[in-house]
Amino acid sequence: MPQYDQYTGFQVKSPETWTEFHKNEFDVKPFGDYDVEIKIEACGVCSSDVHTVTGGWGDQHFPLAVGHEIVGKALRVGPKVTLIKAGQRVGVGAQSWSCLECRQCKNDNETYCAKQMDTFGAVWPETGIVTQGGYSSHVRTHEHWVFPIPDAIPSELAAPMMCAGITMYSPLVRNGAGPGKKVAIVGLGGLGHFGVLFAKALGAETWVISRTHSKEEDAKKMGADGFLATADKGWNEPHKLTFDLIVSTANAFGEEFDLSAYLSILDIHGKWISVGLPENETLQIKPQDLISNGVLIGSSHLGSRREMLEMLKLSADKGIKSWVETVPISAENLGKTMQRLQKNDVRYRFTMVDYDKQFGA
């Protein structure tokens, strides 16, 4: 049996015991020429973590440490690394590898590479080792997916940008959010709050669409220009044909979800971009809803390295502050935090911190 390096992290054993985290040691893939070894300082808590540990997104490789909104310090870099220097504060998001050679990779679409690998739960082909996430002492990642964090952004605020932030930033810039454009963000949660912050920073007129008015005050504090509550009868009527872009974080498309009403507020050829990935649900679209204003429905998956660096620069330049509740990392706190997230009991993102107390300085 080959001997591998080991890290320590908080793992879940199975979906049946998804609220129980266990501090284990686990094998790490060999340190590659392009790898960066990072001592983790903070990690945001993403709904993907919950979908994964509960089994909602299908079979996973357990035991597993989730967490893919990582910020920490680069301890050492491989001999061919040019993008990162040892000692830098850096981030790692949900993706940790792609081929970098295909047409997608060469066109800033590495998040759509057929060979992409996730930060946690992916099997490294050469060793069979399963990648482990950010509720761990360290992470070892190819430099392309390691991003220098500007000094202006504290680690606990930068962490959730690594997945939630880029998930919103990319569809906004790819679909023209900026001055003269009117953008709506559906759902004001961890994702949605970044949608508001970034759409506003990019110069777009920014609205929030939520079920009720309970988060209206927060939305305004984030900079939203307008707020619509779908519980208000006829909420869409005065706004028909006026929006250029809707980025939706809704991750359920049940029968009460009236897609037609949302699409009606889009101008001709406006776009509905969904970034919430539901569990086993099918989006039901009436062709008439598409044809009446020629709208387009799409989805978006994370964002490129180039966009990640742009997002961080924009955030530093404009002083964008993630709304974060910090939680000291521990087995108990991870269990509680996951359960709170499942109930959307957070405004608007958790970041696990105090790694030194669990993993040493």
Added chain:
Amino acid sequence: MPQYDQYTGFQVKSPETWTEFHKNEFDVKPFGDYDVEIKIEACGVCSSDVHTVTGGWGDQHFPLAVGHEIVGKALRVGPKVTLIKAGQRVGVGAQSWSCLECRQCKNDNETYCAKQMDTFGAVWPETGIVTQGGYSSHVRTHEHWVFPIPDAIPSELAAPMMCAGITMYSPLVRNGAGPGKKVAIVGLGGLGHFGVLFAKALGAETWVISRTHSKEEDAKKMGADGFLATADKGWNEPHKLTFDLIVSTANAFGEEFDLSAYLSILDIHGKWISVGLPENETLQIKPQDLISNGVLIGSSHLGSRREMLEMLKLSADKGIKSWVETVPISAENLGKTMQRLQKNDVRYRFTMVDYDKQFGA
């Protein structure tokens, strides 16, 4: 009771007797300042005619003369008409009115105007008169929806361009079909054959996707660069992530319709534009199909006046020839032709001709 002018046309009495056409006289709205009066020479037969007379698209105002791919001669023009001269050969398509004042109308999106009216079956608000279509002696239409036909295009070939042609031309140009782009047309019928002719004329690499290989030879004659038959197992596998645009004329999204397979051949952020409007069917979309390559799904409705004129110029300049079977207009022939169209028994479009024999010279 006010006295209105009257035209003669072939009308259907009700969906129950949709194969029976009756030569009737009917009232015409008063001749307006911007109207053009056209003596009809030819009219293409569109699936919309069948959907309408069979009641498939819901309640209609019967008795009704359908037909909205009209070519004829402008007999006279209203005092404020500037776009058309009496004596010109002109066409009229599926739309005959919009406000021309709203943001949509002012941005070449008059086909999405909330006040749009159809060439047949629309109720004129001031008189309650229902517009009648092109299986008639004449038609009276606002100049904005009357298009000069270039001399190079015979009437029977120009007629089907007025609806089927523009329905394909608009989504192609709006979504960048041209040199360096790879375009697929789904379904080789009346719509699809124009998709091939125009995509090719615009300079795109053009493929046809059909159920079987039965129309492959025709597709190649139209200029198609490639042909895929979905009955071939794994038809999509070698083509994944290679197309920029799919324009689909499929008007059924039943369970056997594997949308996932089609979407898989689109490159990142490629577009699926549907121009077939099914009767009462819902498009079922798995979010995973959208997210894996970030594709967009949309629809398109006719095309603007500007695009109509561009399409006619392109067709004249490049010698594009619609594939048409001409049928002398008569009550009996209209019944037979509608039934043949319902069975897709045409390659690739019917045009009703010989109007003089029914309506005089």
